[in-house]
Each structure stands twice: as structure tokens, then as C-alpha cells.
Amino acid sequence: MKLLKGKWASITVPLLSVALGLLVGGIIMLVSGYNPIVAYAALFNGIFSNTYVLGETVRQMTPLILSGLAVAFAFRTGLFNIGVEGQLLVGWLASVYVGLQFEGLSPIVHIPLAIIAAALAGAIWAFVPGFLKAKYQVHEVITTIMMNYVALHVVNAIIRTYLLAPGERTDQINASASLQSPFLESITDFSRLHYGFVVAIIGAIIMWFLLWKTTTGYELRSVGFNKYASEYAGINVQRNIVLSMVISGAFAGIAGAMEGLGTYGYMTVMADFTGVGFDGIAVALLGANGALGVVLASALFGGLKIGALNMQSVAQVPTQLVEIVIAMIIFFVASSYLIHWISNRVSKRGKI
Amino acid sequence: MDFMQILQLIIPAAIFSAAPLIFTALGGVFSERSGVVNIGLEGLMLMGAFTGALFTILGEQWGMGAASPWFSLVVAIIIGMLFSLLHAVASISFRADQVVSGVALNFLAAGLAIFLVKKIFDAGQTPIIQERIYKTDVPFLSDIPFIGPLFFSSAYYTSYIAIALAFLVWWVLYKTPFGLRLRSVGEHPMAADTMGINVTKMRYVAVMLSGGFAGLGGAVYATSIAGNFSHATISGQGFMALAAMIFGKWHPLGAMGAALFFGLAQSLSITGQQIPGLKEIPEVYLLISPYVLTILALAGLVGRADAPKAIGQPYEKGKR
Numbered sequence: 285m286k287l288l289k290g291k292w293a294s295i296t297v298p299l300l301s302v303a304l305g306l307l308v309g310g311i312i313m314l315v316s317g318y319n320p321i322v323a324y325a326a327l328f329n330g331i332f333s334n335t336y337v338l339g340e341t342v343r344q345m346t347p348l349i350l351s352g353l354a355v356a357f358a359f360r361t362g363l364f365n366i367g368v369e370g371q372l373l374v375g376w377l378a379s380v381y382v383g384l385q386f387e388g389l390s391p392i393v394h395i396p397l398a399i400i401a402a403a404l405a406g407a408i409w410a411f412v413p414g415f416l417k418a419k420y421q422v423h424e425v426i427t428t429i430m431m432n433y434v435a436l437h438v439v440n441a442i443i444r445t446y447l448l449a450p451g452e453r454t455d456q457i458n459a460s461a462s463l464q465s466p467f468l469e470s471i472t473d474f475s476r477l478h479y480g481f482v483v484a485i486i487g488a489i490i491m492w493f494l495l496w497k498t499t500t501g502y503e504l505r506s507v508g509f510n511k512y513a514s515e516y517a518g519i520n521v522q523r524n525i526v527l528s529m530v531i532s533g534a535f536a537g538i539a540g541a542m543e544g545l546g547t548y549g550y551m552t553v554m555a556d557f558t559g560v561g562f563d564g565i566a567v568a569l570l571g572a573n574g575a576l577g578v579v580l581a582s583a584l585f586g587g588l589k590i591g592a593l594n595m596q597s598v599a600q601v602p603t604q605l606v607e608i609v610i611a612m613i614i615f616f617v618a619s620s621y622l623i624h625w626i627s628n629r630v631s632k633r634g635k636i
Numbered sequence: 637m638d639f640m641q642i643l644q645l646i647i648p649a650a651i652f653s654a655a656p657l658i659f660t661a662l663g664g665v666f667s668e669r670s671g672v673v674n675i676g677l678e679g680l681m682l683m684g685a686f687t688g689a690l691f692t693i694l695g696e697q698w699g700m701g702a703a704s705p706w707f708s709l710v711v712a713i714i715i716g717m718l719f720s721l722l723h724a725v726a727s728i729s730f731r732a733d734q735v736v737s738g739v740a741l742n743f744l745a746a747g748l749a750i751f752l753v754k755k756i757f758d759a760g761q762t763p764i765i766q767e768r769i770y771k772t773d774v775p776f777l778s779d780i781p782f783i784g785p786l787f788f789s790s791a792y793y794t795s796y797i798a799i800a801l802a803f804l805v806w807w808v809l810y811k812t813p814f815g816l817r818l819r820s821v822g823e824h825p826m827a828a829d830t831m832g833i834n835v836t837k838m839r840y841v842a843v844m845l846s847g848g849f850a851g852l853g854g855a856v857y858a859t860s861i862a863g864n865f866s867h868a869t870i871s872g873q874g875f876m877a878l879a880a881m882i883f884g885k886w887h888p889l890g891a892m893g894a895a896l897f898f899g900l901a902q903s904l905s906i907t908g909q910q911i912p913g914l915k916e917i918p919e920v921y922l923l924i925s926p927y928v929l930t931i932l933a934l935a936g937l938v939g940r941a942d943a944p945k946a947i948g949q950p951y952e953k954g955k956r
């Protein structure tokens with residue numbers, strides 16, 4: 285049971301949670317009359333069997349990584365950013381807006397410009413809850429949820445009023461702002477894989493560097509550990525709370541840009557949330573709020589979501605099973621007290 | 637269109653769309669007053685809506701006729717309570733982060749409900765239910781001039797139940813020993829424990845009550861407003877109920893008032909096009925008003941909203 289203590293715990297608890305989550309999924313399939321072995325085999329094949337599904341998995345991962353980074357970054361400062369979804373939507377809109385403007389610009393200028401616009405939009409959206417938390421001690425969970433709905437309705441209204449093209453959506457962005465790549469599509473059997481995954485990996489590196497290699501990152505983490513001690517040590521807690529939310533929002537905005545500039549190249553009037561922002565919470569939790577962890581967790585959840593399509597067509601299991609599995613994984617990660625408690629019991633018994 | 641006609645258009649619609657929010661917000665009051673954050677209201681409402689649609693259809697098949705939707709409401713309360721146990725076990729017994737556990741509950745509800753719909757009906761949504769909860773004129777009261785047409789004609793009984801329950805919950809929370817214990821557990825669990833109150837048990841009861849209420853809210857939504865259940869049936873009503881609870885300052889009657897007000901905003905965004913003067917206001921302002929007002933209320937700009945003291949913290953016996 286040494287594996288559940290100390291530095292190993294950060295790896296074994298998530299792995300055990302994933303295993304338990306899949307186990308619960310298997311039991312649910314058994315109870316509802318599906319064959320879990322056939323289903324999981326189909327799921328696995330649906331992730332790895334050919335280049336098309338691999339390309340789709342990486343595409344699915346891209347915004348997940350960034351939204352996971354957004355949640356994880358805020359977590360490090362002790363903030364719970366449930367507003368990634370809303371920040372993602374305004375980022376998506378901003379990137380598409382910039383993508384629609386500036387004809388004849390070089391991609392080297394246009395793409396970064398659109399991504400920066402998305403980051404700014406997400407940052408501004410996250411500034412509101414950050415400011416309210418720092419200034420008025422308003423709990424960020426509630427304000428970020430409220431900001432999600434404000435974002436949804438405002439974004440839809442802006443598209444309907446200013447950017448509407450036939451089909452309840454905006455026009456296609458200029459080619460110079462697009463992350464889509466005929467090359468990547470051709471090597472993956474015409475999946476929708478685009479250059480966004482490079483942006484996501486750079487994002488993960490930036491997060492790691494910012495948190496662990498800079499003074500600002502040290503201050504942010506310190507506020508997350510103990511804001512009173514940080515205050516006493518001369519760290520400006522209020523400033524760091526706002527800063528953390530703003531950076532988190534910027535990551536979320538870029539996640540939106542991945543959809544706007546990469547996967548779709550436009551934005552539709554949204555009937556509901558994308559879910560990517562909420563999945564980011566799961567990704568950050570499973571990834572233990574670390575950059576590498578987030579990338580790995582995104583790979584798992586992105587893979588599960590793509591593999592679920594094959595599972596449905598081969599074993600007739602509804603894709604929602606994967607959502608159930610993801611929810612159970614979150615429960616188990618969050619209830620790691622349970623896992624520790626069981627391990628303590630087992631190790632005590634082992635001694636006797 | 638005169639003023640009376642406008643009122644007749646808006647007020648019944650507001651009460652109508654507020655009913656599910658009132659039920660769910662009251663549930664939120666129980667849970668949060670005992671110190672357990674319940675972001676999972678959305679998921680609980682979703683399970684309630686699913687149960688409501690499913691058991692109305694089953695009730696019809698079992699020959700229950702017009703009683704089917706009412707039968708489904710009872711089942712939805714039970715399912716809501718059972719489903720909320722997951723949140724209770726994770727956040728009270730296993731000391732999981734209450735917000736995280738609530739988020740997981742929402743995920744699970746969304747996945748499980750659609751999974752079961754696909755399994756049972758082999759389609760993405762349930763069929764339309766035949767026996768809905770219909771609007772009725774309340775006998776005698778609807779004949780009262782002015783008040784009658786506004787509040788008592790073509791109204792839903794579920795709306796009256798919602799408003800009556802708000803007063804009942806107020807009475808329970810503020811006038812009974814049980815309510816005092818529940819609130820004390822949310823303000824200062826250690827003091828409550830010292831006085832011999834079982835903190836864990838009180839919190840379990842509170843979370844299960846919130847599950848029952850939210851399940852009822854969801855089922856009322858499915859049987860009176862939506863008429864069936866699909867992935868889009870519950871999209872944000874639970875969070876709006878959460879907002880109503882906060883805007884109502886964690887008080888049952890405040891939550892009811894806020895839910896009625898949010899219902900008004902919702903109904904205005906739908907019926908506003910028919911009303912002169914409101915036509916010029918873009919719909920989006922009405923749609924975002926509940927959320928913006930809640931943020932302003934939290935910031936202290938529309939009256940201060942203070943959460944129960946011990947909210948969000950798991951109680952560990954013997955911890956200082």
C-alpha cells in the first residue's frame with residue numbers, strides 16, 4: 285500500500301479512479317443487457333484502430349487541454365473557475381470575428397491576432413468574477429456560473445444582430461486565419477485534425493513555466509496554499525486572485541479559438557453550452573492540476589468520447605455511457621478520502 | 637392593448653414558468669442552509685424531469701389516466717432523493733469538495749438519463765406525454781374581479797403547491813426545532829455537535845430533501861411545460877434556481893420571490909413581442925437579467941447576500 289502514500293499518490297489515485305470508473309460503466313452495461321467486453325473492445329478500437337480516429341481523438345483533445353489548463357490554473361490559486369464554458373464562448377466569438385476581418389493578411393500575423401483576441405475576450409470575461417472575488421469576497425463559483433449564461437445569451441445576440449449568415453451561423457473565416465490543414469487532414473484519412481494541437485501543447489508548456497519557474501507563479505501558488513500567510517509575507521493577495529482568473533480566462537478563450545479557427549471555422553447560434561468547459565473541470569481534477577496531467581487526462585477523455593462513437597455502432601451501447609464513466613471518475617477522484625481510507629484499512633489488516 | 641390585458645398576459649405566464657424554479661430553489665435552501673453547496677441541483681432537476689416524463693408514460697400504460705402526471709411527481713421526488721444520496725455520500729462522508737461532487741452529479745445525471753431514454757425508448761427523447769398537468773380555473777376564486785383573472789384563471793395547481801410549499805419550508809426552517817438544528821449545522825457545526833446534534837445525519841437529511849424538491853421541480857417542468865424529455869429539456873433551470881436561492885438570500889420566501897421574478901423575466905422574453913413598449917427592448921436583456929441581478933446582489937449592490945457560515949466545509953469531528 286506504499287503506492288497510495290506520498291509522491292505515488294498523485295499517480296495511483298487517478299489511475300485507480302479511472303479503473304473504478306470503467307468498472308462502474310461495465311456494471312451498468314451488464315445490468316442494462318449489453319456485453320461490456322465487446323463494448324470496451326469496440327471503444328478501444330474506436331480510439332486506435334486507424335489514422336482517422338486517431339486524428340479525431342487529437343482534435344477532440346485540443347480544446348479539452350486548454351479548458352483543462354484554464355480550470356487547473358485557477359485551482360492552483362485556490363479558485364474554482366466553473367466559468368470556462370462562458371469564457372470559451374466569448375473567445376470563440378472573438379476569434380471568429382477577427383478571422384472574418386482583415387482580408388489579405390498573412391497567416392503568420394492573422395492567426396496569432398485571432399488567438400490573442402480570443403485570449404483577451406476570455407480574460408475580460410473572467411476578470412469580472414476575479415474582481416468581485418478580490419474586492420467584495422463574492423464566491424467565484426456562483427459568479428462564474430452566472431457569467432456562463434450571460435455569455436451564452438450575449439454571444440447569440442451578437443451573432444444574430446451583427447454576424448448572421450444563412451443557417452443560424454456566422455460566415456466562414458478568411459483562409460488566412462484558419463488553423464485547418466489539408467496536410468494533416470490527408471495523413472489522417474480526412475479527419476478534422478488541425479494545427480490547434482500545437483497551440484494546446486504550447487499552452488501546457490506556458491502554464492508549467494509560468495507556475496513553476498517564475499516569481500508570479502510562486503506567488504499565485506502561495507495564495508492558493510494559504511492566502512493569510514501569503515498576505516503576511518507581503519504578497520498582494522487581491523492582485524493575484526484577479527491575475528489568476530484573468531490568465532485562466534485567457535486559456536479558456538484560446539480553447540474557444542481552437543473551435544473557431546480550427547474545427548469549425550465559424551460559430552453557430554448556440555442552443556446550449558458546448559460542454560468543453562465543463563469537461564475541463566474533469567480533466568483538471570484527473571490531471572491533478574498539473575500541465576502534464578492535464579494533457580494525459582485530455583487524451584483519456586478525448587479518446588473516450590471518440591471511441592464511444594464506435595462503441596455505439598458496434599455494440600449498440602449509447603455514447604452517454606462514456607459520460608457516466610467520466611462522472612464516476614470525478615466522483616472517485618474527489619472522494620480520494622475513500623481510497624485512502626480503504627488503503628489504510630487494508631494495510632492495518634495486513635500488519636495483523 | 638390596455639394595461640389589464642398586458643397583466644393578464646404576463647402574470648399567469650410568470651407564475652407558470654416560476655413553479656419549477658420555486659421547487660428547486662427551496663431544495664437548494666435546505667441543502668445550503670445545512671452547509672452543503674449544491675451545484676448538483678441542475679442534475680437533480682434533470683433526473684426529475686426524466687422520471688416525470690417516463691412515469692407519466694408508464695402511468696398512462698397502467699391505466700392511471702389523468703392521475704399519471706401526479707403519480708410521476710411522487711416517483712420523481714423519491715428518485716431525486718435517492719440520486720442526491722450520491723452527492724451526500726461523496727461530500728459529507730468522503731469529504732469530497734462539494735462543488736466538484738455537484739459538478740460530477742450533473743455529468744452523471746445528463747449521461748444516465750439519456751442513456752436510459754435510449755435504452756428504454758430506442759430514441760433520443762421520450763414520446764410526448766398524453767396526460768399533462770393542464771391549466772384550470774380555480775372555482776369561485778377566478779370569479780373575483782381583477783385578482784381572479786390575474787391569479788386564479790387558467791393557472792396550474794402545481795404553481796399554487798409551489799407557493800404554499802415555500803411558506804411551509806419557511807415555517808419548518810424558522811419555527812420548528814428541526815429547522816433550528818438544520819440551520820445551526822450550517823452556521824457552526826462544531827457548536828451544534830457539542831449541543832448533541834448529529835451533524836452528519838442533519839446534512840444527509842438536508843441534501844436528500846434538496847434532492848426531493850429538485851426532482852419535483854424537474855418533473856413539474858416535464859409534465860407541465862415541456863411535455864416530454866430530451867437532452868435539451870433541462871438546460872440551465874437548475875442553475876437559475878440556484879441563482880434564485882442566492883438572490884433570495886438563502887431564505888425560502890426570498891427564494892420564492894426571486895424565482896417568481898426570474899419567471900417574470902423569462903415570460904417577458906417570450907411574450908414581450910406582443911407588448912407595446914417592450915418590443916424595442918432586445919430580448920437578450922431580459923434573458924440575462926436573472927444572472928446579472930444575481931451577480932449584483934452578491935456584490936452587495938442589490939442588498940447584501942451572505943451565505944451560511946460553514947458552507948462548503950466538510951465537518952470533521954474533533955478538528956479545530
